Amino acid sequence: MLSVCATPIGNLEDVTLRVLRELAEADIVLCEDTRHTRGLLDRHGIEASLVSYHEHNEAARAAELVPRLLAGERMALVTDAGLPGISDPGGRLVAAALAAGVAVTVLPGPSAVGTALVASGLVGDRYQFLGFLPRTAKGLAAVWAELAAWPHAAVAFESPQRLPATLRSLAEALPGRPAAVCRELTKRFEEIVRGTPEHLAARFAEPPKGEIVLVIGPAPVAAPAAAAAVEGAAVAAVVRLVEAGTPRKLAAEVVAGLTGSPRRRLYDASL
Numbered sequence: 612m613l614s615v616c617a618t619p620i621g622n623l624e625d626v627t628l629r630v631l632r633e634l635a636e637a638d639i640v641l642c643e644d645t646r647h648t649r650g651l652l653d654r655h656g657i658e659a660s661l662v663s664y665h666e667h668n669e670a671a672r673a674a675e676l677v678p679r680l681l682a683g684e685r686m687a688l689v690t691d692a693g694l695p696g697i698s699d700p701g702g703r704l705v706a707a708a709l710a711a712g713v714a715v716t717v718l719p720g721p722s723a724v725g726t727a728l729v730a731s732g733l734v735g736d737r738y739q740f741l742g743f744l745p746r747t748a749k750g751l752a753a754v755w756a757e758l759a760a761w762p763h764a765a766v767a768f769e770s771p772q773r774l775p776a777t778l779r780s781l782a783e784a785l786p787g788r789p790a791a792v793c794r795e796l797t798k799r800f801e802e803i804v805r806g807t808p809e810h811l812a813a814r815f816a817e818p819p820k821g822e823i824v825l826v827i828g829p830a831p832v833a834a835p836a837a838a839a840a841v842e843g844a845a846v847a848a849v850v851r852l853v854e855a856g857t858p859r860k861l862a863a864e865v866v867a868g869l870t871g872s873p874r875r876r877l878y879d880a881s882l
Contacts (some may be wrong), residue, residue, distance in 0.1 A: 613680055613708045614687045615701060617694040617720025621797035621822075623654045625721045631655055633718060637687035641676070643700060647691045664688065666700050673704045680713045692822075693723055698742045698768055723796055724766050727824035730803045731791035733764045735829070741767035744777060744825070751777060755784035758827060765827045771818045777825070778815055782808035789828030795821035842877075845870045849881040 614633045619625040634640055635657045641664035642648035652659055664672050680686060688695050688704060694717075695701025708715050728734035739758075744767045745751050758765055769777055774792070781790070787807050792815060794802040800821065804814055845866050852862035859878060867874035 612685050612714045612716065613705070614685075615695050615705060615715065615717045616687050616689045617718060617722070618648075618651060618689045618692060619797065620692040620721045620723045620726070621795065621801075623651055625797055626651070626655070627718065627720050630718050630720055631657065633687050634659055634689070636685070638684045639686050641672070641686055641688045641704070643690040648689055659687075664700060664704070669700050669703050673707045676704060677707050677711050677713065680708055681711060693721060694719070697724075721797070723768070723822070723824050726796050727791070727793040727826050728764060728766055730793055730796070731764070731805065731826035731828075733789055733791060733826050733828040735763060737763040739763060739765040741765055743768045744773075746773065748780065751780045752784065755781060758830070759785065760830050762832065763829050767825045767827070769823045769825050771820060771823050773818075774815055774823055774825075775812070775818060778808055778812035781827070782812045785827070788830075791826040793824040793826065794819055796824065841870065842872050842880075845872045845877055846880045849877050853881065 614637065616630045616633055617627075618630065634652065637659065639662050640648065640652075640659045641662050643663075643665045645661045645663055648661060662672075664676075676686065688701055690699040690701065693699060696705055705715055724740055728738055739761060741754060745754060754767075771794075778792075781788070786809060789805070790808055790811055791803060791805040792811055794800075794804075798821070804811060806814070848866045848870075849859070849862045852865070853859050857865075859881060863874045863878040863881065866872065867877055
């Protein structure tokens with residue numbers, strides 16, 4: 612069996628009893644950094660055999676470990692923080708194990724994404740996870756363009772060194788958008804700074820210390836009066852087309868395609 616175990620994102624007490632039991636009972640524990648994982652195990656009095664498993668040896672390790680899993684070994688997979696496979700090594704081994712018919716179970720736990728979303732105050736019923744943001748200005752511009760009309764929150768990971776440039780880029784592309792920089796989540800110096808991209812860019816003009824999660828609020832919703840004005844103009848356009856000889860159904864379809872207003876509503880309102 613392969614057990615995918617979520618580990619603390621900061622505070623070492625944020626680990627489930629189930630994960631601790633699995634780490635203690637596994638034949639080997641696969642970890643991103645053996646020194647980091649040893650600290651977690653020592654904190655909870657667990658002795659285990661550790662094997663390194665990280666982005667640089669993931670392909671070779673997966674080929675080596677699957678036969679051992681098939682032979683009956685019980686393995687626990689962890690990363691330095693959070694759940695393996697989510698912007699961290701682990702996905703390749705999980706896919707290989709499943710393809711070989713190995714039983715895979717996931718032990719949930721701490722999440723930087725969920726923690727940041729709730730702490731930001733910007734989360735609703737939906738959100739988009741962006742993973743690590745692009746390193747280039749062109750890549751960032753493409754992400755901001757995608758979020759320009761996104762009506763929900765978005766969350767991303769960013770390095771502290773790149774954060775100032777990222778915030779300046781965000782302020783230029785999406786000024787006034789609500790956002791939050793979540794730093795060192797669950798740790799002693801945890802900090803949540805909320806505000807517009809302009810405010811955040813000024814606040815983090817220099818690279819901060821620690822792990823960073825960036826939350827970007829939803830695109831503003833058109834005010835009811837503005838929305839009503841747009842739909843009123845769309846209905847008037849249908850009426851004018853009908854007066855000019857265009858069939859009402861066709862006129863409603865054309866205007867609906869141009870404005871995004873519901874075709875049936877435009878048809879009925881123009882009668």
